Amino acid sequence: xxxxxxxxxxxxxxxxxxxxxxxxYKRIMKSGWYILGSEIENFENEYAQYCExxxxxxxxxxxxxxxxxxxxxxxxKGDEVIVPTNTYxxxxxxxxxxxxxxxxxxxNLKTYNLDIDLIExxxxxxxxxxxxxxxxxxxxxxxxxxxxAAQYDLKIIEDGAQAHGAKINDRRIGSHGxxxxxxxxxxxxxxxxxxxxxxxxxxxxxxxxxxxxRNYGSKVKYVNEICGVNSRLDPLQAAFLSVxxxxxxxxxxxRSLIASNYLKYLNSDSILxxxxxxxxxxxxxxxxxxxxxRDFLQEHLKKDGISTLIHYPIPPYKxxxxxxxxxxxxxxxxxxxxxxxxxxxxxxxxxxFEDSFRVIEVVxxxxxx
Ligand SMILES: *Cc1c(COP(=O)(O)O)cnc(C)c1O
Numbered sequence: 001x002x003x004x005x006x007x008x009x010x011x012x013x014x015x016x017x018x019x020x021x022x023x024x025y026k027r028i029m030k031s032g033w034y035i036l037g038s039e040i041e042n043f044e045n046e047y048a049q050y051c052e053x054x055x056x057x058x059x060x061x062x063x064x065x066x067x068x069x070x071x072x073x074x075x076x077k078g079d080e081v082i083v084p085t086n087t088y089x090x091x092x093x094x095x096x097x098x099x100x101x102x103x104x105x106x107x108n109l110k111t112y113n114l115d116i117d118l119i120e121x122x123x124x125x126x127x128x129x130x131x132x133x134x135x136x137x138x139x140x141x142x143x144x145x146x147x148x149a150a151q152y153d154l155k156i157i158e159d160g161a162q163a164h165g166a167k168i169n170d171r172r173i174g175s176h177g178x179x180x181x182x183x184x185x186x187x188x189x190x191x192x193x194x195x196x197x198x199x200x201x202x203x204x205x206x207x208x209x210x211x212x213x214r215n216y217g218s219k220v221k222y223v224n225e226i227c228g229v230n231s232r233l234d235p236l237q238a239a240f241l242s243v244x245x246x247x248x249x250x251x252x253x254x255r256s257l258i259a260s261n262y263l264k265y266l267n268s269d270s271i272l273x274x275x276x277x278x279x280x281x282x283x284x285x286x287x288x289x290x291x292x293x294r295d296f297l298q299e300h301l302k303k304d305g306i307s308t309l310i311h312y313p314i315p316p317y318k319x320x321x322x323x324x325x326x327x328x329x330x331x332x333x334x335x336x337x338x339x340x341x342x343x344x345x346x347x348x349x350x351x352x353f354e355d356s357f358r359v360i361e362v363v364x365x366x367x368x369x
Contacts, residue, residue, distance in 0.1 A: 004305040005346050005355045010186050012350035014193070017243055021193075024239040036215070039235040043242045044198070047182075050165075050245060051174025053200035055207035058233025059214050062161045062183020065197035066094030068231065069179040070129065072199070072209040073155040075100055079128035081157075084114050085315055085335035087133045091159045092316040094181075095131070103127065104317055104327075106334040110275040112288070113140040115334075119148055129155040134163035134173055136311070137189065137255075137285030138276065142168055142176040149177075157181065160200075164190040165252045167281035175202045179210075184241055189255070189283050190248050192237040251349035255284040258347050258356045262287055265360045270297070270367055272341075286311055289363075290341040297366050298343055304362045309344045 014021060028039060040058050048056035059065050075081060077099030083091050085104040095102040103122050108115040112135050119130070130149055132140035142158075149156050156177030160166075164182065166173045174180055184196030199210055212219050217228030259282075263273055272290040276282055288311065291297045298308050315335040317327040329336070345359055 002305050002358070005307065005351070005359065007307040007309050007344070007346050008187055008348045009350045010191070013191070013244070016350070017247065020243045021240055024243055025236065028236050028239055034235060036232055037235060039238045039242075040233055043233070043238040043245070046242055046245055047198060048174075048200055050172070050248070051180070051200045052172045053175035053180070054202045055204070056198050056200045057207060057210040057214060058238055059197045059199065059210075060231040060233065061195040062181060062185060062188075062197045063090045063094055063097075064214075064229070064231040065181035065183065065199050066090060066131075066157065066159060067097050068210055068213050068229070069157045069181045069199045069201075069206075070094060070098055070100065071213060072201075072206045073129060073157055073178050075128050075155065075157070078126070080124060080126040081129045081131055082114075082119060082122050082127065083131045084133050084135070085317060085332040086112055086338050087135060087159070087316065088161070088312060089316045089319060089321070090161070090183075091131060091133050092322070096322075100128070101126075102316075102325075104332060104335075106332055107135075107338070109334060109338075111138060111141075111277065112136060112338065113138065114145070116141050116144045116148070119145070123152055123154075127152065127154060129157055130177075131157050131159060132177070133159040133161075134166055136274070136282070136288050137162050137166055138274075138282035139163060139166050139168045139173055139280050142173075146176065161185070161188060162285040163283060164188065165248055166283045169279050170281075174200045178203060179206050184237065189252060189285050190241065190244060193240050194234065194237055196233050196237040196241065197231075198233065247349075252283045254349040255347055256282075258351055258353070259284040259287055261353070261356055262345065262347075262360065265357075266363055268364050268366050271363065284347055286344045287347040288342050288344050290338070291343060292341065294341050294343050297363070300366050301359075301362055304358075306359055306362055307346060310339075310342060311344050313339055315339050
């Protein structure tokens with residue numbers, strides 16, 4: 001009998017770091033201090049440093065990180081923001097939640113990230129910002145995106161929710177654009193034990209605005225400068241994240257070893273493997289393959305106890321939630337085709353080599369016929 005291979009074993013992260021996490025938990029419970037404060041500041045400093053950014057502001061989750069980053073960069077109601085067609089819906093929701101308009105741009109079919117050649121056509125007099133998403137853990141082409149932003153005087157708000165630690169030419173994601181939004185949802189490469197998020201930036205102005213925005217629009221208690229929100233990172237989660245941050249590089253390395261095996265040994269004629277440009281160091285948040293017979297392949301793996309997921313089965317523009325934006329279902333064929341064919345194989349810091357080789361064996365038995 002085979003054993004089941006989960007898509008991602010989150011409980012294993014606690015088992016590996018139990019002592020340190022429990023110590024943090026007790027320290028905070030005993031401290032009597034449960035909102036903002038030194039645990040948050042410590043993590044913010046550590047994470048800014050890790051990301052090679054000057055500043056970091058902890059917030060309640062990744063969606064808020066994106067919305068608040070847009071606001072802090074001056075994006076307002078009525079402005080247009082360029083977003084990828086192929087992304088998690090949070091990237092779009094952040095734009096629509098602040099009353100701005102998402103302008104979709106199709107991805108490059110090899111990298112899954114924004115197709116740089118299509119961005120210029122989408123820019124209008126209302127365009128205020130670009131929102132590249134470093135999807136599946138692989139950085140978007142920030143060098144070209146920055147050139148375009150400078151040329152058209154646009155802000156860049158990056159969605160880094162899947163790319164903690166990823167590098168472009170040896171420099172980490174964290175301060176290429178005006179602000180980078182992060183999610184610490186448990187399944188992310190750096191994940192909390194609950195919700196959490198942050199924004200990193202090199203701009204002191206954006207940093208100061210974020211601190212006010214996340215805390216009721218207030219710097220001094222009971223003095224409210226603007227209409228802010230309540231979106232603070234929880235001190236318990238901040239302390240857990242500080243513990244886990246020390247292991248992020250090692251855990252990303254373990255992911256990359258599994259990805260290397262997949263890239264080397266997966267040889268089914270019916271699948272397409274991920275492509276990594278030379279100057280990028282992805283962190284393999286997901287290992288996404290494509291198959292014309294995706295649903296059969298997923299079923300084939302399920303029969304062998306191997307869990308897979310689809311990221312994402314319905315692109316944002318086809319979601320009922322966005323029916324009011326009036327997109328025709330045939331409007332973005334690349335995003336559509338990706339949604340029909342992608343399949344994410346198990347990957348994570350606690351997936352054993354043995355299990356990854358069984359995934360390879362079972363996928364390789366699957367052929368077109
Ligand atoms: C997870 C994720 C988010 C949202 O993060 P939450 O913390 O769940 O709000 C945003 N964008 C992308 C690409 C994500 O994967």
